[in-house]
Amino acid sequence: NAGVMQNPRHLVRRRGQEARLRCSPMKGHSHVYWYRQLPEEGLKFMVYLQKENIIDESGMPKERFSAEFPKEGPSILRIQQVVRGDSAAYFCASSPVAGGIYNEQFFGPGTRLTVL
Amino acid sequence: LAKTTQPISMDSYEGQEVNITCSHNNIATNDYITWYQQFPSQGPRFIIQGYKTKVTNEVASLFIPADRKSSTLSLPRVSLSDTAVYYCLVGDQDSGNTPLVFGKGTRLSVIA
Numbered sequence: 001n002a003g004v005m006q007n008p009r010h011l012v013r014r015r016g017q018e019a020r021l022r023c024s025p026m027k028g029h030s031h032v033y034w035y036r037q038l039p040e041e042g043l044k045f046m047v048y049l050q051k052e053n054i055i056d057e058s059g060m061p062k063e064r065f066s067a068e069f070p071k072e073g074p075s076i077l078r079i080q081q082v083v084r085g086d087s088a089a090y091f092c093a094s095s096p097v098a099g100g101i102y103n104e105q106f107f108g109p110g111t112r113l114t115v116l
Numbered sequence: 117l118a119k120t121t122q123p124i125s126m127d128s129y130e131g132q133e134v135n136i137t138c139s140h141n142n143i144a145t146n147d148y149i150t151w152y153q154q155f156p157s158q159g160p161r162f163i164i165q166g167y168k169t170k171v172t173n174e175v176a177s178l179f180i181p182a183d184r185k186s187s188t189l190s191l192p193r194v195s196l197s198d199t200a201v202y203y204c205l206v207g208d209q210d211s212g213n214t215p216l217v218f219g220k221g222t223r224l225s226v227i228a
Contacts, residue, residue: 004159033215042203042218043160056215091159093216104150105216107159 002027004094004108005074012114019079019086021111025094032075033093033105034067043091049075082115089113120204125223134191136222138204141185149180149187152203154221160203164189191224199226 005024013019025032030051035043048056049069060067064082069075079086089112093105121139128134140149148167152160164171166178166187177190191198203221207214 035216035218040220042220043216045215045217048215059215093159104162104165107161110157110159 004092004106006090006092006108006111008111009109010112010114012116013082014116015083016081019082019113019115021077021079021090021092021113023075023077023092023094023108025075025092026096026106029094029096029106031095032069033095034075034077035091035093037089037091037110046077079113082113084115087113087115120206120219122202122204122219122222124220125225127225127227128194129227130195131193134194134198134224134226136189136191136202136204136224137186138189139186140204140206143184143206144208146208147184147206148208149178149184150205150207151176151178151189152205152216152218154201154203156200160218163202194224194226196226196228198224200224 004026007022011019023032032049034046036046037043045059047060047067049067051069052071064080066078089110091107091110093107095105148165150165151163153163154160163175164173164178166180168180168184171178179188189202201221201223203218205216
């Protein structure tokens with residue numbers, strides 16, 4: 001069973017461009033979470049999605065950021081008009097519908113976004 | 117969500133036992149204590165979870181005193197590959213699938 005997959009692993013964008021980050025959850029997992037990590041900091045929650053629904057987006061900036069998890073295909077985190085402050089590692093995690101260890105989320109390797 | 121406090125960093129020599137203590141004075145009745153490990157340039161991974169007393173698995177042990185206001189992650193005989201950041205998280209079991217709240221964690225450096 002493949003783990004959580006994220007691509008690209010590294011992404012370089014110039015200010016004002018769009019960044020699109022993809023996450024494929026583990027097989028059988030329908031819950032996806034996106035987190036952002038700045039250097040020397042812990043991960044900060046951004047958004048929680050289930051298939052075709054946003055459950056909690058309380059950690060997402062109100063502007064320029066959006067996320068989706070369509071019925072088919074990976075979850076996408078989209079950042080429009082990127083600024084230097086968006087440079088960070090973005091991690092995706094997934095968890096199963098029910099069962100398993102409480103609070104166990106399975107993390108992908110992350111996408112490191114650099115804004116020039 | 118209960119706030120957690122951990123040391124920023126720790127150093128240890130290979131082969132030693134390492135104990136990382138986390139304070140969570142405001143822990144609620146339904147809260148479980150969970151530890152994650154993050155290697156450089158990787159996402160975190162779950163290592164252990166407990167509610168009270170002691171939990172042990174192939175990776176670590178977790179000690180939780182009766183008042184549950186703190187917990188100690190114990191790593192036996194660490195090796196260089198245990199160098200990582202260790203996060204202590206506290207959350208409500210009844211909330212189901214909920215976002216994780218990470219602090220800054222404890223950066224463990226294992227020295228040869």
